[in-house]
Amino acid sequence: MLVDKEILSEILVYTAELWKKNSASLGEIDARFGDGDHGITIGKIAGVFEECVKNWKNESIKETIKTLGDKILAINGGSAGPLYGTLIGGLAEPLSDEKVIDGAMLKKMLRSSCDEISALTKARVGDKTMMDALIPAVEAALSTPGDYIPDILDAAEKAAARGAEYTGSIASKFGRARSYGDKTIGTPDAGAVSTSLLFQGFSEGIGESMKL
Secondary structure, eight states: OOEEHHHHHHHHHHHHHHHHHHHHHHHHHHHHHSOSOHHHHHHHHHHHHHHHHHTOSSOOHHHHHHHHHHHHHTOOSTTHHHHHHHHHHHHTTTOSSOSEEOHHHHHHHHHHHHHHHHHHOOOOTTSSSTHHHHHHHHHHHHTSSSOOHHHHHHHHHHHHHHHHHHGGGSOOOSTGGGGGGGGGTTSOOHHHHHHHHHHHHHHHHHHHHHHO
16 A cells, blocks of 8 residues: 555545544643643644645645644644654655655664654653653554555554553653652653644545545
8 A cells, every 4th residue: 555645635624624623632631740732732733734625735745744844843732843843844854845745764763763763752651741642652653564654553552552551550750740759650751642643644544535
């Protein structure tokens, strides 16, 4: 299976809608030990997804993803803008002028995205951040046999969901929440949850596109 401009647009719109549906709950989670603005910021990022798809004309896939990352970087709202801007922008790095994305390229894109964001933050698995969902998701994608994109994204979605759930069992080590220590146990990390939703959107979005 190959992902072209049309399918990618459908995936991005689906993901944006999923994020918007969950923005209130993301804000509630974040408000327990943080600023409470994560849901608002994710809603803004979802809006950027929709804007870029709406205005996508003759730009290449690489150019569009890079523009998407740059626009997200410019969003005000704590660390989510820089982190998600880097995550999305990192997907564009391995691309050149491809008109379609195959499974092998998708794996390169995900690896690049994880590498870029890993260079931005010291957080790793076990620190109760978005990395608890992102790193397992990318590792699962890369270890998926073959290059069938739905399988790759399904594995990433499931691993990200497990990672987000895992953050509810550990104490925060980054951001404002770290000052609460063990009190944060029982509450998942909002960034990990939104990252899980990102991969859910990618996976379910491509599934929806295959039904058309």
